[in-house]
Amino acid sequence: MIAPRRVLRDVFPYQPGKSIASVQRELGLKSVVKLASNENPLGPSPKAMAAYRKAEKLNGLYPEGTSPELRAALARFHQVEPESVIVGNGSDEIIRLLCEAFLDPEDEVVVSQHGFIRFKQQASMMGARVIEVPMTDWTHDLPLMAKATSPRTKLVFVANPNNPTGTYNTQEEVAQLLAAAPKTALVVLDEAYFQYAAAIPGYPKSLPELVREHDNLVVMRTFSKAYGLAGLRVGYGVADPELTGWLDRIRMPFNVNLPAQYACLEALKDGAFVKRAVAVNDAQRASVARGLGDMGFGVGESATNFVFARSPIPGRELFKALLRQGVIVRPLDEYGLPHHIRVSIGTSAQNKALFAALKKVLAGRKVEA
Ligand SMILES: Cc1ncc(COP(=O)(O)O)c(C=O)c1O
DSSP: OOOOOGGGGGOOOOOOOOOHHHHHHHHOOSOOEEOSSOOOTTOSOHHHHHHHHHGGGGTTSOOOTTOHHHHHHHHHHHTSOGGGEEEESSHHHHHHHHHHHHOOTTOEEEEETTSOTHHHHHHHHTTOEEEEEOOBTTBOOHHHHHHTOOTTEEEEEEESSOTTTOOOOOHHHHHHHHHHSOTTSEEEEEOTTHHHHTTSTTOOOIIIIIHHHOTTEEEEEESSSTTOOGGGOOEEEEOOHHHHHHHHHHSOTTOSOHHHHHHHHHHHHOHHHHHHHHHHHHHHHHHHHHHHHHTTOEEOOOSSSEEEEEOSSOHHHHHHHHHHTTEEOEEEGGGTEEEEEEEEOOOHHHHHHHHHHHHHHHTTOOOOO
């Protein structure tokens, strides 16, 4: 057998949330509710889908590689120049591009202990040294992360708000990190859940302000969450044009497919849809958090479209039992949190299904203190 690169021996694949189709196949269930990947339970904006269908007749053609119309629209939206925007196959691709563009083996990458796991996976693939900094109250400890940087640090990853803990860092904390980190280190603010956190007083105003002030900052956003377009795979980064130029140079030639580019252009205009998605999420999240609390879960504050909860029984056991009831949640063993689960916020009907399943699963079980 041909040996892969040595660093790949320590790389473990990302475990995505279980799909509805796989649960239907494996357990023979008809109706399955998925609350495992922080998707928008309302689905996509109808206006975005109309644009997607309109693009059908162009599917025989290659898309334009730089996604120029979407890039220009994002630039207007964020009041930056188009060259500051790099569009990717999900923000996941931007994470990959950052690691491929900036990490030599043995370079250092600073992440947070229970921060979004893709950061350390991708950095390890490049042979970089990943430094994991403990959290404080399930929140990134940015002063400690700043302290962990050195002249060898190339990337500092901060998901804000964070997946899976649902917590966020303030404008002041982020500003202090930017002031304290070496200018030779690139700070990556992953704002996948931005729309759910934007109204919280103190949540950072990263675009365009912070990116204009710091040429060692990248802000990432995605169409996968509040815009409801996870299946189309579109995310983007905003940074100094010199920096995005490196990412543009190494991306796949046609990384974002053509109907996805059209759909996202319309999605960006449909602010009313995003507003409704956030309002539904706010109301449902409060009720899910209350309901879980009443059933003995320890539920943290969330600035996102999911809740992070300590389960009264081991997380994987609960996950498996809920699967048999047709409800998919996310166990967090891969984050080193065997007693926690992450539950995406669904529609009112989906959340009712969650609680009906939980009642059945937890009835009569010996619950740990
Ligand atoms: C913090 C964070 N960043 C990035 C992503 C990847 O999103 P995308 O669908 O844009 O690749 C996710 C998805 O769950 C996420 O939670």
